[in-house]
Structure formats: structure tokens, C-alpha cells
Amino acid sequence: MKLSQILSQLLIEYADRPLPLSILLTQVGNSGFGTISGILTMPMLIPLPIPLAGFSALVGSGIILVGCQLALGYEKPYLPQRIARIELSPAASEKLLKNINRLLKPLEKMSRHRFSRFSNSWWGCRITGVCLAWDALLMSLPLPIPLTNLVPAYTILLLAIGLLEFDGLFILIGYGMTIATTMFFASIAGTIWQLADHWWQILILKS
Secondary structure, three states, X not given: OOHHXXXXXXXXXXOOOOEEHHHHHHHHHHHHHHHHHHHHHHHHHOOOOOOOOOHHHHHHHHHHHHHHHHHOOOOOOOOOHHHHOOEEOHHHHHHHHHHHHHHOXXXXXXXXXXXXXXXXXXXXXXXXXXXXXXXXXXXXOOOOOOOOOHHHHHHHHHHHHHHHHOEHXXXXXXXXXXXXXXXXXXXXXXXXXXXXXXXXXXXXXXX
């Protein structure tokens, strides 16, 4: 089942009450790695009314954990209680449901079952897990630059759909986007370092 269908069914069913992530874990079965990664990433792509300090770090830690489990060969994902207890309020569920068609369906229409020998391979799953964890770490960084978390978030979403659809091409594109995302954040780090060094030299000269 496609990620948009899984989300739509659950969000409609829980339209009048909070939807905890633990419910998702019990319903996604063997597609859990792609589903959980995709669902945890969605709030980073859509501004949702979730008044929780450090939410991006909490969500990122969940994807890091799921990615590490995939890389280590786990058959199903496991989330600790603190993350599994996160609930989407009815208002958040409604907003997420309205944006599913805009965000997910264009990607899902392009994806299909291909290169499955690669996407289902032992080493393919390990590399995908490492990429998910790394992209989630970059997404969680508290950088003082607007929208920087969107780049790794879209990369995670692409990898998640690739896992769900057994689409090796999407996963390969996700690998390329992971490399590009790493270079993007490396350039940001270099710029911040140069600015910090510049201001340090100014402070030394003044003293």
C-alpha cells in the first residue's frame, strides 16, 4: 500500500481524536521502515500546529533510530516510548491530510517496482539505512538558517517512498541527494567557520 493511502486511512479514522505513532507501528507491518520514516518526515515539510519544544530533534532521532535498525538488519522498526507516544492532534491530522496529495502523490505516480534486486539486496538495505540516519542527523541540526532542514527532509521522503514501492531508482536518486545534501551542509559549515574566524581576528586586533 502506498504511503499516501496508509496516511489517508489513518488520518480519516482518527479525525476526531489524537493519532499516536504507536498506532502506526502496529499497522504498517513489514513496510514499517519506509512508512515510519516518511510519516516522521512529513511535519518537517508541512508547518503543523505541534507545540513541542525540540520537536525536530525528537523526530530526527526517531528517523536516526529507524535508519540504524535498517542498517543493522532489523526486520521491523522499533521506536522508544517517548517517540512512540507522540500524537498528532485532530488539527494537525486535518492539515496533514490536506497536503498529502500535494506532497506525496506526484512522487508516488513516478515511482514503481523497479531494480528490485538492488532495493531488496542485503547491502542495498544497509546503505539506505545509513543514508536515512545521516540525513535525519542533518535535518535535526539547529542551524540559524531558514529552511535548511527541507533539503534532507525531501531526501528522506524520497528514500522512504523507494523503500515502500521497492523502487531502486528512487533509492539511487536518494543516495545522490544524500551526497548533495552533505556537500550543501559542508559549504554552510565552511561559511560559518570563515565568519567565526573573521570575527575572532577582529576581536584579537581590537584587544
